[in-house]
Amino acid sequence: MASLRFSVPHLPGPRFKRRPVRCAGERQELFNCIAPVYDNLNDLLSFGQHRIWKRMAVSWSGAKPGDSVLDLCCGSGDLTFLLSEKVGSYGKVTGLDFSKELLSIASSRQCLLSNACNNNIEWVEGDALDLPFSNGNFDAITMGYGLRNVVDRRQAMREMFRVLKPGSRVSILDFNKSMQPFTALFQEWMIDNVVVPTATVYGLAKEYKYLKASINEFLTGKELEKLALEAGFSNARHYEIGGGLMGNLVATR
Numbered sequence: 177m178a179s180l181r182f183s184v185p186h187l188p189g190p191r192f193k194r195r196p197v198r199c200a201g202e203r204q205e206l207f208n209c210i211a212p213v214y215d216n217l218n219d220l221l222s223f224g225q226h227r228i229w230k231r232m233a234v235s236w237s238g239a240k241p242g243d244s245v246l247d248l249c250c251g252s253g254d255l256t257f258l259l260s261e262k263v264g265s266y267g268k269v270t271g272l273d274f275s276k277e278l279l280s281i282a283s284s285r286q287c288l289l290s291n292a293c294n295n296n297i298e299w300v301e302g303d304a305l306d307l308p309f310s311n312g313n314f315d316a317i318t319m320g321y322g323l324r325n326v327v328d329r330r331q332a333m334r335e336m337f338r339v340l341k342p343g344s345r346v347s348i349l350d351f352n353k354s355m356q357p358f359t360a361l362f363q364e365w366m367i368d369n370v371v372v373p374t375a376t377v378y379g380l381a382k383e384y385k386y387l388k389a390s391i392n393e394f395l396t397g398k399e400l401e402k403l404a405l406e407a408g409f410s411n412a413r414h415y416e417i418g419g420g421l422m423g424n425l426v427a428t429r
Contacts, residue, residue: 227254229349229422233318234258236415236426237347243315244268248304248336249322251275253282253297255349259318260294270314272300272307305331309339317346323425324350324394333407340429346409352416352423353394359420364388366421400425 234255239245239262247256250271260269273279279299286294302308304326317336326332336346354360367388395403397414404412404427412427 225418229417229424230254230320231258232417233320233347233349233424234262236345236424237262237316237318238345239263239267239316239318242266244313245270245316245318246309246314246339247271248307248317248319248332249273249325250282250299251278251320251322253285255318255320256282256297257285257289257294259316260297261291263296265296267296269297270300270309271297272302272304274301274303276301305335307335307339311338312341313339315341315344317344319346319348319350321350323348323400324390329395329403330407333403333409337408337429342429345426345428346404348400348425348427350423350425351391351394352418352420353391353396354416354420355396356420363391363421367391397423397425401427 237245237259239259241262241264243263244267245259245263247253247259247269250256250273253271256269256271260267263269271279271282273282279301283299286297286299300308304322305328317340319336323329323332340346351363352359354363371387397416400414400423401412404425409427409429412425414423414425416423
């Protein structure tokens with residue numbers, strides 16, 4: 177397995193509580209806990225649609241053959257593997273996450289793939305708020321369902337800006353905090369009546385109750401655009417996808 181570097185220190189304390197998950201250590205432990213069933217739950221809860229949304233996010237990143245690209249908060253590697261196909265065997269892909277368990281699953285998945293371009297991936301255990309890369313290092317960045325979970329979104333956006341090359345893009349996929357009443361109500365109904373009951377079958381009811389709070393505390397599309405511009409990006413646009421349940425921010429350095 178590729179090296180897993182730059183570990184985030186584990187914070188001691190109770191495993192999970194019913195209050196919102198707030199500190200970095202708790203969030204890290206949460207994702208380590210759900211890692212074994214993460215992919216299965218994504219397929220079940222999105223009816224497989226997350227694969228379409230992820231391909232859209234990679235396409236919006238502008239990654240092309242030969243590029244050096246970063247998949248931030250890479251999880252089990254879905255976006256990372258799509259990026260490796262985009263940049264080809266002459267490109268380089270770095271998948272970074274703070275969950276050692278998810279990175280282990282991603283690396284195991286890589287070993288099962290026969291496509292030669294998937295050999296261009298390096299897995300790095302690290303912190304999205306303090307990226308272990310030099311300025312202007314990447315031609316594109318993707319981030320799938322990660323920005324909502326970092327403890328400091330402004331710092332994460334500044335770090336993405338720092339490590340991107342001028343003129344390059346970041347593509348950030350996440351749940352959409354919709355301003356449309358029907359969409360917001362449907363999203364809440366889905367979490368209460370589909371997501372949490374399904375997670376309960378896997379013994380992860382408490383962990384997935386965190387999802388509802390994290391979406392409520394997330395930014396709207398306009399707020400995400402403003403966040404990117406304040407971090408220094410020259411332009412930013414947020415697209416609603418999946419019937420408004422999901423959103424993708426595209427920002428150019």
